[in-house]
Amino acid sequence: MTVQPTIAVFADRHIGPRGNDAEKMLRQLGYDSLDALVDAAVPADIRQSAPLDLPPARSESEVLADLRALAARNVTAVQMIGQGYxxxxxxxxxxxxxxxxxxxxxxxxxxxxxxxxxxxxxxxxxxxxxxxxxxxxxxxxxxxxxxxxxxxxxxxxxxxxxxxxxxxxxxxxxxxxxxxxxxxxxxxxxxxxxxxxxxxxxxxxxxxxxxxxxxxxxxxxxxxxxxxxxxxxxxxxxxxxxxxxxxxxxxxxxxxxxxxxxxxxxxxxxxxxxxxxxxxxxxxxxxxxxxxxxxRLVGVSKDAAGTPAYRLALQTREQHIRREKATSNxxxxxxxxxxxxxxxxxxxxxxxxxxxxxxxxxxxxxxxxxxxxxxxxxxxxxxxxxxxxxxxxxxxxxxxxxxxxxxxxxxxxxxxxxxxxxxxxxxxxxxxxxxxxxxxxxxxxxxxxxxxxxxxxxxxxxxxxxxxxxxxxxxxxxxxxxxxxxxxxxxxxxxxxSDRDLALDRTMIPLGSCTMKLNATAEMESITWPEFATIHPFAPKHQTAGWRELIEDLEARLSAITGYAGVSIQPNAGSQGEYAGLLAIRNYQVARGEAQRTICLIPASAHGTNAASAVLAGMQVVVVATAADGTIDHEDLAAKIEQHKDELAGIMITYPSTHGVYDADVRQVCDWVHAAGGQVYIDGANLNALVGLAQPGQFGGDVSHLNLHKTFCIPHGGGGPGVGPVAVAEHLVPFLPGNAAAAGTADDTAKGVPVSASEYGSAGVLPISWAYVAMMGGEGLTEATKNALLAANYVASRLNEHFPVLYTGNAGLVAHECILDLREVTARTGVTAEDVAKRLIDYGFHAPTLAFPVAGTLMVEPTESEDLGEIERFIDAMISIKGEIDQVANGEFSVEESPLRLAPHTAAAAISSDWNRKYSREQAVFPLPVLKMDKYFAPVGRIDGAAGDRNLICSCPPPEAFAN
Structure with missing residues (x-):
């Protein structure tokens, strides 16, 4: 009798918690199964009734063979077309x-x-x-x-x-x-x-x-x-x-x-x-x-020791500050x-x-x-x-x-x-x-x-x-x-x-709203194959059959996942997906004779790019207040709808909310806006908490953008590339982005406005998401979402007594991320959320999202890819940092003299002969014993960003600047 070898299912490679670890996490939360946790967290009235209608999961080797077959359908040629490529x-x-x-x-x-x-x-x-x-x-x-x-x-x-x-x-x-x-x-x-x-x-x-x-x-x-x-x-x-x-x-x-x-x-x-x-x-x-x-603008400032150091300056995330007055989305x-x-x-x-x-x-x-x-x-x-x-x-x-x-x-x-x-x-x-x-x-x-x-x-x-x-x-x-x-x-x-940086190959990056999950090697492998990488965007269609089949199939799978009728992958960033979706709404309203509908309602808690994108789409932003529990303020929403009912183009909401919660009222909000003649835009930045459980196109959305560089595994690349497909209901399909290269020609049949230079935007990285969806299948994608909920709720439960979780939804649960509230700690001790973010570097971690969507907080998203050991390592670091905050509170040293305010600690600082700090070198660089085996040292200390903004140096400084 021949024993067949056990073949690993890709979803098991992608999802971190498993077996006893998952059971331990569920026990911490008081649930006996993952399904019970999901049933408690996700509102019943938005749950999809049937599993995702996707082909069965394929193995890594099968998907790579499929990609080889698709690549072979593209014709490599000597590309002398030009026109910008x-x-x-x-x-x-x-x-x-x-x-x-x-x-x-x-x-x-x-x-x-x-x-x-x-x-x-x-x-x-x-x-x-x-x-x-x-x-x-x-x-x-x-x-x-x-x-x-x-x-x-x-x-x-x-x-x-x-x-x-x-x-x-x-x-x-x-x-x-x-x-x-x-x-x-x-x-x-x-x-x-x-x-x-x-x-x-x-x-x-x-x-x-x-x-x-x-x-x-x-x-x-x-x-x-x-x-x-x-x-x-x-x-x-x-x-x-x-x-x-x-x-x-x-x-x-x-x-x-x-x-x-x-x-x-x-x-x-x-x-x-x-x-x-x-x-x-x-x-x-x-x-x-x-x-x-x-x-983004990179400039040069200096760290606490006076060493020149690089940082982003000026326009960095300016949308989150200026919102509808931002100069760009x-x-x-x-x-x-x-x-x-x-x-x-x-x-x-x-x-x-x-x-x-x-x-x-x-x-x-x-x-x-x-x-x-x-x-x-x-x-x-x-x-x-x-x-x-x-x-x-x-x-x-x-x-x-x-x-x-x-x-x-x-x-x-x-x-x-x-x-x-x-x-x-x-x-x-x-x-x-x-x-x-x-x-x-x-x-x-x-x-x-x-x-x-x-x-x-x-x-x-x-x-x-x-x-x-x-x-x-x-x-x-x-x-x-x-x-x-x-x-x-x-x-x-x-x-x-690369050794100066922290990336996912070294450590968990627990960033709320950014979904830093596994970017599997099998997903990445094909993008540099010549049959994909050397194809000109304006090559004859019969030479690009493999590319077009892959793109059409990916769009169809994304439609099945989101419950929308059509998808365009042209937008080459999430912000451009927002813009494309809002243009679809605007042009739809104009086409049906309602050109006066230019008001876009946006909750105060929304992503900053939402407001900027609305303005670029020719809309006027009206902000809707947020209630104390983080939900949309119903009274204010009703008043704004009534005030603008004749001019209402639509509303932009993020679901789950920017606060990391499944708001139970989302269908009601959608119904109110539809009744007033508006359209509903659901920001898909947090789709990692919905895939396989609920479909925005079925619980009230008319249009959503998705972030393939978040939910669908295209890596962030140090700040891009991104892909922000736009998914729409049937009535908006004619208004999906057109092809800029075909504008004004016989091939120009689309009503939609092109939003990027090439028809398929950042096509070169689409095989990553296609491979992810193909290897996971509907069941694997759904399990990934469930485990994202498990990881976030486990972190929230373990840290709540140390850093209170600001917002929760059904049964006191969060969605795929949680907001840790440090405002009381700051008021009592002077230790800020930024101090905690910088001190985490000494523990070998990238900080969670700082001060968004609420100032004085940290937003944590562990994702489904992190195993329990890594999650516990992060929790241990946060609890250790809380102990250092307590040292400040107890008067062992002032906040200005603390390892929190003086973090991160460089190797040069740690070995300096004139160490005169109120805490030991060991506490500075080895606050937990596990760090002695595998230590990351930041190359510079805390950087003075304000000084850099006042004195912009936006080109390479001479080597002499670093001499000391």
């Missing part, structure tokens, strides 16, 4: 040690800077790179994609150019088509005028708020912008230039030509095409605009991709980047010479990497001939073909393109001719960039861009930076 080569040392390294991809946004010094340095490298290449003094730490970055720049110009606030925005006709479509969508929602014009011919008439130029243009044209920029300034307009960073190693940068703002994409700095994303966009501004800059950035792009620059240095740019340019020049020599006409004789070739009536034939040779070109119209060269372009590729255009001669002869021209392209006849275009200034002079040329040096630099 270019061939690049990811150095293997960067791919393996960043993209495929959990020390980097499982890290959280660096809101706790003392344990984020590595990723903050990498992001500061990115900012410095962008500042140097654009010739502007301040850059942010990345935006979502080029099209939305331009939209953010347009809004920045409109709000800062107060003298021309009512003027129109003029877009150069040579901008990327997807950029024009996204900006027009923003303008329609916010009701301002946009005009598209050929700015090489001069400015149009009328009052102008700002103009946007492209360098190089989508046609490939490169021209000196200084004249049109000067003319715009004379008219009182501001100027944005969307610029190719690689081209700026050769071309005069926007800042030197007088631009106020530069935006663009860093994709071609070693980030794969990924079928359209994720890619890190950038924005740089002139001095004076830094405090209006959207997104950007929350997630593209940190992991920005880090990759920055390290590409670190690895290659200025000389290497210039050599790559010269190769790209020379390849285009060589091809131009061959085609022109054969009698073909080019639209522009001055270009960097892109040619537009006139082929009257032959465009489709040329495209098909090139595709037959394994090369994708860009079809512009029936008479024009676009070609973009890249880092990987070879003489053989150019020869294949030449043949596709009908240039005579055999492949071997053409290849030999082109190889000779490439070798001597610097002196090839014609097509040189003019002297007025050539860059003369230096860039990337900081030592970091000159110190890591060998792979050994680079590998050690990346390891050194």
């Amino acid at each position: 270019y061939d690049t080569i990811t150095p293997p040392v960067i791919r393996r040690n960043i993209v495929e390294n959990p020390a980097w991809y499982t890290a959280y946004t660096p809101y706790q800077p003392e344990i984020s010094q590595g990723r903050l340095e990498a992001l500061l490298n990115f900012q410095t790179m962008v500042e140097d290449l654009t010739g502007l003094p301040i850059a942010n730490a990345s935006l979502l994609d080029e099209a939305t970055a331009v939209a953010e720049a347009v809004l920045l110009m409109r709000r800062t150019n107060k003298a021309r606030a009512e003027g129109k925005t003029v877009l150069d006709a040579d901008l990327l088509p997807q950029t024009i479509a996204v900006v027009k969508g923003r303008a329609e929602a916010l009701d301002f005028e946009v005009e598209v014009a050929d700015l090489s011919a001069g400015l149009p008439e009328g009052e102008i708020s700002g103009i946007v130029l492209q360098q190089p243009g989508v046609s490939g044209r490169v021209f000196d912008h200084s004249g049109i920029i000067a003319a715009a300034k004379e008219r009182g307009a501001m100027v944005t230039v969307a610029a190719d960073l690689l081209a700026l190693t050769l071309i005069t940068p926007p800042g030197e030509q007088g631009a106020d703002i530069a935006v663009g994409n860093s994709q071609r700095f070693g980030v794969p095409l990924f079928f359209g994303g994720p890619h890190a966009a950038y924005m740089a501004v002139r001095k004076g605009l830094e405090r209006s800059l959207p997104g 950007i929350c997630t950035a593209q940190a992991l991709l920005a880090i990759c792009a920055s390290m590409y620059a670190v690895y290659h240095g200025p000389e290497g980047l210039k050599a790559i740019a010269q190769h790209v340019h020379n390849s285009a020049r060589t091809l131009a010479a061959v085609l022109a020599g054969a009698g073909l006409e080019l639209v522009s004789d001055t270009f960097f990497d892109t040619l537009t070739v006139k082929v009257p009536g032959r465009a489709e034939a040329v495209i098909k001939a090139a595709e037959a040779k394994g090369v994708n070109l860009r079809v512009i119209d029936a008479d024009h073909v676009g070609i973009s060269t890249g880092e990987g372009t070879t003489a053989e590729h150019l020869a294949l393109v030449a043949e596709a255009f009908g240039v005579g001669g055999s492949t071997a002869e053409i290849t030999e001719e082109i190889a000779a021209q490439v070798a001597g392209a610097a002196s090839a006849a014609g097509f040189e960039l003019g002297e007025d275009l050539l860059r003369t200034s230096s860039y990337l002079q900081h030592p970091v861009f000159h110190s890591h040329r060998s792979e050994t040096q680079m590998m050690r630099y990346l390891r050194r930076l």
Whole structure:
């Protein structure tokens, strides 16, 4: 008899508590089963009646085989389509040690800077790179994609150019088509005028708020912008230039030509095409605009010992402070991709980047010479990497001939073909393109001719960039861009930076509302396969069948999970999912003749991005009060509905609530809003507490956004990528986001407004969520939710006597997270929630969410992935910290002299010969015995954030700054 081996079910790998551990946790809570706990916690009237209608769970090996089959349905080709997405080569040392390294991809946004010094340095490298290449003094730490970055720049110009606030925005006709479509969508929602014009011919008439130029243009044209920029300034307009960073190693940068703002994409700095994303966009501004800059800004401050230290500054989570007055709804950035792009620059240095740019340019020049020599006409004789070739009536034939040779070109119209060269372009590729255009001669002869021209392209006849275009200034002079040329040096630099940080590969990250759960290796494995990673977003549909099948299947599974009729995965961040959902509501109301419905009700406890997104969607925010128990104040809600019933567009609620509780009144709230003609938006940030138990599309929601980087296992990447799909009821399906690249063409059939540059947003990371759902199956996903409830309630129960849990729901239970209230402790001892957060670093933990949604509290979410041992380690740390608070209360030392206020303790502080603190070194660094075996030391002490905000240093400081 053959004994079959036991095969591990993936859900057992994903879920932490099991067997006796789960029973112990249930005993602590007084329940004899997990189902009994769930029945007590979750209101019966929202529970779904049937299990999730999903295919059965698959094993890791089966899912990887399924992904191989899907990948095989994509056609890899030489991608020369361009239009904002270019061939690049990811150095293997960067791919393996960043993209495929959990020390980097499982890290959280660096809101706790003392344990984020590595990723903050990498992001500061990115900012410095962008500042140097654009010739502007301040850059942010990345935006979502080029099209939305331009939209953010347009809004920045409109709000800062107060003298021309009512003027129109003029877009150069040579901008990327997807950029024009996204900006027009923003303008329609916010009701301002946009005009598209050929700015090489001069400015149009009328009052102008700002103009946007492209360098190089989508046609490939490169021209000196200084004249049109000067003319715009004379008219009182501001100027944005969307610029190719690689081209700026050769071309005069926007800042030197007088631009106020530069935006663009860093994709071609070693980030794969990924079928359209994720890619890190950038924005740089002139001095004076830094405090209006959207997104995250990394700067330099100092720690308690005076050591320079990095931190996020200014706009960090500004939505949670300014809410409906926020200047942007950007929350997630593209940190992991920005880090990759920055390290590409670190690895290659200025000389290497210039050599790559010269190769790209020379390849285009060589091809131009061959085609022109054969009698073909080019639209522009001055270009960097892109040619537009006139082929009257032959465009489709040329495209098909090139595709037959394994090369994708860009079809512009029936008479024009676009070609973009890249880092990987070879003489053989150019020869294949030449043949596709009908240039005579055999492949071997053409290849030999082109190889000779490439070798001597610097002196090839014609097509040189003019002297007025050539860059003369230096860039990337900081030592970091000159110190890591060998792979050994680079590998050690990346390891050194990651060792300074705390990520999920080291410790539980118990952040409320952020769901830092396992990002399984099997989920991550396929994203760098060439069959997924090298596909251009505008490749012919028949070449992308695998991608499209995966995306359609994922959207269908998300529909089944949420109970909605349709899903779009286009939004490339949670905030963009909010925006897309609210646009769907707004456009639906307009389509049914209720354009006056512009009021959006938002509870005071809501995520800050909610209010900012509503404003961007053209709505007016009315805040609804929160009751003492954390629920929506019914009296205030009823009054606001009555007051605005004729103008009510909808309400935004988070469920479970931002307070971590299943509010029992959610159906009632939905019914009241529907009765007044409004729609219900349910923020899906906390979907980790609903999957398999309740469906927002069935208990009252009309639209929700989901966070794939939370509930569905896409890792946070140190602050991005994120994916924020929008799910809608049947009547809103026509208003899901449209395809920006198809706007205005015969393929443009959607009523919805595009919210990102590519049709499928950050498609490159979707295999992660697809694999998670496929491996878990409906039963596994439901068990994950139940165990998330178990872990949160266990933490709440164990810590309640030490740090009271602020809000509870049915039976005194919480949902998937709990809020620990430190306000009484602070009033009595002076010890703050921030002190506890910093002291947790000495115990080897990332802090819970600090001061949100209630000041003076910590929000804890252990997730279903953490085992009981790790949960107990966190509980032990919190109880030990409570003991130190008691020492303050008992007068053993003042709060200013306590290990809480002086945390975190660096190794340098611990071994200092002049230790004179009121507590021992052992208490400082080994407050629990278990830490002696495996100790994390923060690289810097507590950072003075206020000093950094007063004295912004947003580029890499010189090494001498760290000498002492």
